Amino acid sequence: MEAEGEDVAVKAVHKRYKGLLTVKTKAIKGKGAWYWAHLEPILLQGESGLPKAVKLRCSLCDAVFSASNPSRTASEHLKRGTCPNFTSPSKDVAAANEQHQQQPVATVTNAAKPINSISPHFASSSSRKRSSPSSSTYHHHVAPLAIMDTPHFSADNIVYSSPPPQQQQQQQQHLALSGGKEDLGALALLEDSVKKLKSPKASPGPALSKPQADAALSLLSDWLYESSGSVSFSSIDHPKFRAFLRQVGLPPLPSRELTGARLDARYDDARSDADARIRDAQFFQIAADGWKSDRADDALVSLSVNLPNGTTVFRRALLAHPRAPSTYAEDVLWETANDVGDGGSGAQRCAGIVADRFKSRALRNLEGRNHWMVNLSCQLQGFRSLVKDFARELPLFRSVAANCAKVASFFNCDPQARIIYHRHLLREFGHACLLRVAPPSARHDSASVFAMLEDIVASARPLRLAVHDDSYKLLCLEDPNAREIGETIRDMGFWTDLEAVHSLVALVNDMVKEMEAERPLVGKCLPLWEELRWKLKDWCGRFGVEEGPVDKAVEERFKKNYHPAWSAAFILDPLYLTKEASGKYLPPFKHLTPEQEKDVDKLIMRLVSREEAHIALMELMKWRSEGLDPLYARAVQVKEPDPATGKMRIANPQGGRLVWETTLSEGFKSLRKVAARLIFLRATSSGFAFGPPLLRWACRHGRSRAGMDRAQKMMFVAAHAKLERRDFSNEEEKDAELFANGEEDVLNEGFGDPSSSM
Known part of the structure; x- marks a missing residue:
């Protein structure tokens, strides 16, 4: 069996060798690629004396290569100049011109031959670029012909009045065309057309059946829709993209079709699915994101619907100015609540609203008129505003920003x-590059200040090296400002304070990023602020900062954002029950202040009817004393590692609500209605984030009815798909991480020992 296997391998090697010889023979006759004049197939023998492999040897430098891809070998070895004995095109042209001045005039006979009989180096693919004196596309001499009797010519027709050139010059035949070197590219295109006419059945890509092609185009269109405008529809008309479709055997996809029938069908499917989910839910929460925009002109406000089962459904988007009056925001939110709830009494299905606009009275007005609603301010904006509070109120922050x-x-x-x-x-x-500078008018803008701090931190080593440079020392002798800046940079206290402020901003921003990823429920608000207080206390101890101004800024921001629903949800959610010495799992009333306990009573009384108010309070007292069965409490609080992040997460995120609707439904008939509607509410308004391309598209077509209709459908399809995947990430941040992959952390290196920079 082993001998038979060796025999088969030897035959395969011989077959490959003979095939390459045949190709080389045809090429020498002018019916193949130009590079075969310099490549020679050879057989390599094994220890047994039998041939074991076929290789290609360069006849110019005797280098040996694999024979698997001769074209690639020629490109890398000959065209790129790896071969030391291969003449470069620029030298060829100069030598050809010099030789033409010395040689006698050549004439061309009238014998007509086909184009493919011309020297093979002219019959290249149509992808060749226009030739130039430095181009590596054509490697042979180009000498002009003095007399041309007919357009049908070949190099074999050239007759010299003097003795013929040497054999090397015969292989590199001279050819001149009436249009000069610019004709070479046109000649290559003509040769390609001839080849296509000879074999019209040749297909550039695999043939797909119609169902396969339709499925592939459907996936392609879905990707374009779900890219949130990052990919332009007009890009599918790009010649290279059309060539790609042909290569994989797909028909062209007109851009107009994408914004027409396909978009309508995709929108109808997504809209019907979203409407069905909303209809099945007993109640919902409206999430409005985009009111608090940094843009000076129109911004896109995203209106989504949070459902009790943890899913989010996109509803619509609208263009709104960041400084739009609160009454406008109030009308939009109430209109959306009525629209989602199918109008009339259906609006009572709206358990509340979470929005990112703090200074607006719209949320409070709606809540005052509709007793069943709980309207919250987005916690993301609350924490971001806290950084602005630090920049305005902390002396350390102000001094570091100024320096x-x-x-x-x-x-x-x-x-x-x-x-x-x-x-x-x-x-x-x-x-x-230049350093980013936050002007005095923007010193309270956390984004611009943090960008400036990051630049200084990242450039710490170059800055310290610069002030120790001899040239800079000479500058200090003439310029007092240079001396002052040099002393600042050499001062260790400056870098310590900078690290403290940078760490403070990074601490808050890290918590914001976690909230964006987790989208916490309203019951998590009190624990989040308590976690922030502990982290800030640790920060003050680490950098020796006085705690008083920091605590004051935190408490003021907490009061501005606080809502009684935070305390009520914290008490009613079984996720936060604590195990007592008696073995009971009781609500954590001991973590509330007396004012917060009163807030719980008031909120529960407001959310139920007047007839049920006293019953709900009695059930609250029962909940406070009895709590939940330990078995169910442990089941709700079970945690498991998140496979994506490795962090521990709740295994049953809907467990708390389901316990109230099932196990606790008998003993807490009134209180369970409040608890089920309250503890599912989200504390953040973030959901689907519109990218800059989609925002520009919407703004461009905002005054056109047809254009805005297509934009709305496009946004709905993109948002529905992203929310379906529960993907709340930011595409720009993903791209930034992708481009920064593998780079060193210069920010952490910036706070190294200053002496190491000298």
């Missing part, structure tokens, strides 16, 4: 200092 602004402005504006700094910046990171 960083001085440093950045000096190195940006002073030419000599900038040159010194950029020289060290280039050595460290390979690029040079």
Whole structure:
């Protein structure tokens, strides 16, 4: 059996060798690729004396290559100049011109031959670029012909009045065309057309059946819709993309079809699915995101529907100015609640609203008129506003921001200092750029201040090297500002304070990112603020910062954002029950202040009818004393590791609501209605985030009825698909992480020992 296997392998090697010889023979006759004039198939023998492999040997330098892909070998070895003995095109052209001046005039006979009889180096694919003196596409001499009797010619028709050139020059036949070197690309295109006419049945890609092609185009269109406008519809008309479709055997997909029938069908499917989910839910929450926009012009407000089962359904989007009056926001939110609830008494299915607009009275007005609603301010905006509070109220924050602004402005504006700094910046990171500066009017803008701090932190080493540079020392002798900035940068206290402020902002931003990913329920609000207090207390101890101003800023922001529903949901959600010494799982009333306990009573009385108010309070007292069966309490609080992040998460996120609707339905008939509607509410309004392309599209077509209709359908399809996948991530942040993959953490390195920079 082993001998038979060796025999089969030897035959395969011989077959491959003979095939390459045949190809080379045809190429020499002018019916193959040009590179076969320089590549020679050879057989390699094994230890047994039998051939074991076929290789290609370069006849110019005797290098040996694999024979699996001769075309690629020629491109990498000959065209790219790897072969030392292969003549470059620029030298070929110069030599050809010199040779033409020395050679006698050549004439062409009238014998007509087909184009493919011309030297093979002209019969290239249509993908060749226009030839130039430095182009590597054509490697043979090009000498002009003085007399051309007929357009049908070949290099074999050339007759010289003097003795013929040497054999090497015969292989590199001279050819000149009436249009000059520019004709070479046209000649290649003509040759490709001839080849296609000879074999019209040749297909560039695999043939797909109609169902397969339809399914593939459907997936392609879905990807375009779900890309949230990141991919332009007009890009599918790009020649390279159309070529790709042909290569994989797909028909072209007109861009108009994407914005027409396909979009309508996809929208109808998504809308019917969303409407069915909303109809099946007993109650819902409206989430409005986009009112608190940083844009000066129109912004997109996303209106979504949070359902008790934990899913989110996109409803619609509208263009609104960030400074739109609160009455407008109030009308939009109430209109959406009526629309989702099918109007009339159906609006009572709206358990509440969560929005990202703090200063608006719209939420309070709606809640005052509709006693069953719980309207919340988004916690993401609350924490982001806390950073602004720190920037405005903490002396350390103000001094660090002012010093960083001085440093950045000096190195940006002073030419000599900038040159010194950029020289060290280039050595460290390979690029040079200006430092971002937060102007005094924007010192309370956390985004601009944090960007400036990040730049200073990332450039810590180049800045310290710059002020220790001899050129900078000479500058200090003439410029007092340079001396002052140099002393600031050499001061260890400056970097310690900068690290403290940078860590403070990063601490809050990290909690914001976690909230964006987890979208916590309203019962998590009190624990979140308590977690923040503990982290800030640890931060104050680590950097020696006085706790008083920090605590004051936190408490003021907490009071502005606080809602009685935080306390009520914290008490009613079985997730936060605590095990007592008696073995009972009781609600954590001991973590509430007396004012918060009163808030719980008031909220429960407001959410039920007047007839049920006293019953609900009695049931609340029973809940406080008896709690939940330990078996069910442990089942609700079971945690498991998240496979994506590795962090522990609740295994049954809907367990608390389901316990109230089943196990506790008999003993708490009135209180369970409040609990079931309350503890499912989200504390953040973030859901589907519109990318800049989709925002530009909506703004561009906002005044066109047809254009805005297509934009609304596009946004609905994209949002529905993303929420279906429960993907609440930011595409821009994903791209930033992708491009930064593998890079060193320069921010952490920035706070190294200053002496190491000298």
